[in-house]
Amino acid sequence: MSIPENLRCPKCGSDDIAEIVYQPAEMTEELLRCVQEKKVLIRNEPAPENPPRYYCYYCGYEW
Numbered sequence: 001m002s003i004p005e006n007l008r009c010p011k012c013g014s015d016d017i018a019e020i021v022y023q024p025a026e027m028t029e030e031l032l033r034c035v036q037e038k039k040v041l042i043r044n045e046p047a048p049e050n051p052p053r054y055y056c057y058y059c060g061y062e063w
């Protein structure tokens with residue numbers, strides 16, 4: 001998992017964004033590191049249909 005280098009929030013333009021991961025099978029060290037670096041946001045719920053892939057910490061927008 002990784003966020004494209006120059007990805008920005010389409011709504012506010014912030015680059016303070018995370019990739020959303022739904023119900024990870026296991027908490028690997030890499031995943032944990034990404035969470036601590038706020039590059040990944042974990043949701044312990046089944047992914048909805050057409051789930052948003054990214055989350056903006058600044059404005060809360062998901063896309």
Ligand SMILES: [Zn+2]
Nearest residue numbers: 009012056059
């Ligand atoms: Zn935003």
